[in-house]
Amino acid sequence: MTWVEAIGWLGAALSISASAMKTIIPLRCLGIATNVVSLTYASFMGLYPSMTVNLVLLPLNSFRLFQMLRLIKKVKTASKSDLNMDWLKPFMARRAVKKGEILFAKGDSASCMFYTLSGRYRLKELGIELPQGHVVGEMGFMSPNNRRTQTLECIESGEVLSITYDEVRQLYFQNPEFGFYFLRLASERLFNNMEKMEAEIARLRTTQAAAPIKEQVSA
Template structure:
C-alpha cells in the first residue's frame, strides 16, 4: 500500500474519531478545539492524495473555527475582567443591535414582559417611576432576565434623542449554554450589579432621611 493510501486511511480514521468526540461535546469551546484538530488532520491527509477540494474546504473551516474559538475565549476574558473591575457590559456590544430613539419615546412600560436588555450609547433616558436618569454607558433590563416573572419593574422613557444597543435574552441564554464559564461570570456580574443598585438606593434613602432628622422640633 503506497503512502497516499496510508494517508487517506489514516485521515479517515482520525476524522472519524474526532467526529465521534465532537458528538459528545456539550459546550462550544471544546467543540471548536476538536473541530480545529479535525480540520488540521484532514488537510494534512488530503494533500498526499491530491484531494485539493477537501483541503480547500477544511482550510476555510479551520479559519472559521479558529475565529469563533478566539471570539468565545475573548468574551469570557472580557466578562471576567468586567466582574473584577467596573461592572461594565461593553463586552456584549458585538452581539447587540443598534436602535435610534426620539425624545418622548417609551422604550418599555412597567409590568410588561421583559425580553431584552439595553445599553445606552448616547442621549438621555429616565426610569419614570423612580425618576432616575440613566447615564451614557448604562445597562438597563439585565436583571429582568433573572427575574422569575420576567416583567419590567419600571417604565423607561427617552428624554433626549439618542442611540441604544439591544440584545435579546435569547441571545444571552445562547451564549450561556454554549459556554459555562461565560454563564458563571455573567451571573456573578448580574449579582454584583444588583448589590450595587441596592447600595445606591440605600444611599439615596439615607440622603433623603438626613434633612428630615436634622430639622428642629417645633416648640
C-alpha cells in the same frame, strides 16, 4: 494500514469526538484539529471537495474560538472591575431612539436589555437619569416572571444597542464560564442597587428625624 490511512481514521475519530462535545470551546478546538488532520489526508489522497470544505472550516473555527476566548477574557476583566459591560457590544444590535419614546414600561414583559450609546434616558418611577455607556434592563433576565419594574423613557434623542434574552441565553449555554461571570455581574449590580436604596432610605429617615427638631427650634 498505511500512515495516510491512519491519518484518515484519526480525522474521523476527531470528528466524532467533536460532535460529542457539550460546550463550545472544546468543540472548536477539536474542530480545528479535525480540519488540520482531514486537510492533510485529503491532500495526500487528492480529495479536492474535502480539501475545499476543510480550507473553509479551518479559519472559521479558528475565528469563532478566538472570538469566544476574547469574550471570556473581557467578561473576567469586567467582573473584577467596574461592572463595565462593553464586552457585550459586538453581540448587540444598534437602533435609533427618539425623544419621548418609551423603550419599556413598568409591568411590560421583559425580553431584551439595552446599552445607552448616546442621548439621555430616565427611569420614570425613580426619577433617575442614566448616563451614556450604561446597561439597563438586564435584571429582567433574572426576574422569575420577566416583568419590568421601571419605565425607561428617552428624554433626548440618541442611539442604543439591544440584545434579546434569547441571545444572552445562547451565549450563556455555549460556555459555562460566560454564564458564571454574567451571573456574577448581574448579582453585583443587584447588590449595588440595594446599597443605593438603603442609603436613600437612611437619608430620608435622617431628614424626617431632623424635621421635628427644626419645628421645635422655630417654635
